[in-house]
Amino acid sequence: MGTLMDVSALNARMASGQRTVLLDVRWALGDPDGRAHYLREHIPGAVYVDLPTELAEPAEPARGRHPLPPAEKLQGAARRWGVCEGDTVVAYDDAGSTSAARLWWMLRNAGFGTAYLLDGGLPAWRRAGFPLRGGLEQAAPGDVTLTGGGMPVIDAAEAAGWAARGVLLDARAGERYRGEIEPVDPRAGHIPGAVSAPTTGNLDDVGRFLPTEELRVRFARLGVDAATPTAVYCGSGVTAAHEIAALEIAGFSAALFPGSFSEWSNDASRPVATGPEPG
Known part of the structure; x- marks a missing residue:
């Protein structure tokens, strides 16, 4: 299994006619216009993936802002994107892979091993001078079969005691970790x-x-090593997948807390720490 593909390798695959399913996952907190960005320009052949509706269930306090969808929903979406058994899938965005990593993680969790992140995403493709295209692209239906349970996950109860037995990483911006700001979730910290x-x-x-x-x-300085159980959360389980990809590149495995802080902070019985220290 791989994690990254660079733009030169992707361009070479496309030029040689190797079957590659390109998925554009442009989405960012505060920017709901990913589809419009895609329609304006994207890598030729890429199909747009809408993160809030295709890579998540509707928000609910007990599961967070972006609950993971069931395997059958992801399978239906992947078939709409044109994914077939044996394909190579490359996901990208324009924000350092922070949203594309959600799709990468979900496919890996669903038992699909040949999913990659385009390193550097759309900006790297542009810098290399490779072509772009506008408009909507649709793929012929795929036939992929997806399951689940391919990646480790933890729930809120496990997250509560994780630091006593391992390393729990918070992938959000430092000011949100410290509790200085909280733009979307009920409590800060x-x-x-x-x-x-x-x-x-x-x-x-x-x-x-x-x-x-x-x-x-970087991760060793944060206390991560091969013998220490590691788990990751963020605001809603999206950018935490990016951290898991980075950990994998570094040679470490980690579990995801899908509900992340959006789930945790909605439960008033769960404590919240503030400041720069773990607490």
Whole structure:
């Protein structure tokens, strides 16, 4: 299994006619116009994936802002995107893979091993001078069969005690971890015992993942090693998938808390810590 594909490798695949399913997952908190961005320009052949409706169920306090959909819903969506058994899927966005990683993680969790993130995403494709196209593209229906349980997950009860036995990483921006701001969730702060590890620290200054050794050093400084159980959360389980991808590049495995802080903070019985320390 791989994690990343660079733009030169993708362009070479496309030029040689190797079957590749390209999925455009442009979405960001505060920017609901991913589809409009896609229609304006995208990598030729890419099919648009709507994260809020295709990669999540409707928000509910007990499950967070972006609950994971059941396997059968993801399978139906993947077939609409044209995914067939044996395909190579490459997902991208224009925000350092922070939304595309949600799709990557979900496909891997569903038992689909040949899913990759386009390293650097659309900006890297543009910088390389490769072609772009506008308008809507639709794929012939696929036949992929998806299951579930391919990636480790934890629930809120496990997250509550995780720091006592391992490392719990908070992938949100530092100011949200510290409780200085909270733009969307009911309470500000972090899960007690969690360590601040913003996803921005996984990327270089042009939005590509850091080299393997640099990521290993980063996570080692945060307490991660091969013998220590690691889990990750964010606001709603989206950017936490990006952290899991970065950990995988560095050679570590980690569990996802799908409901993340949006689920945790909706339960008034669960404590919230503030400040720069785990608490």
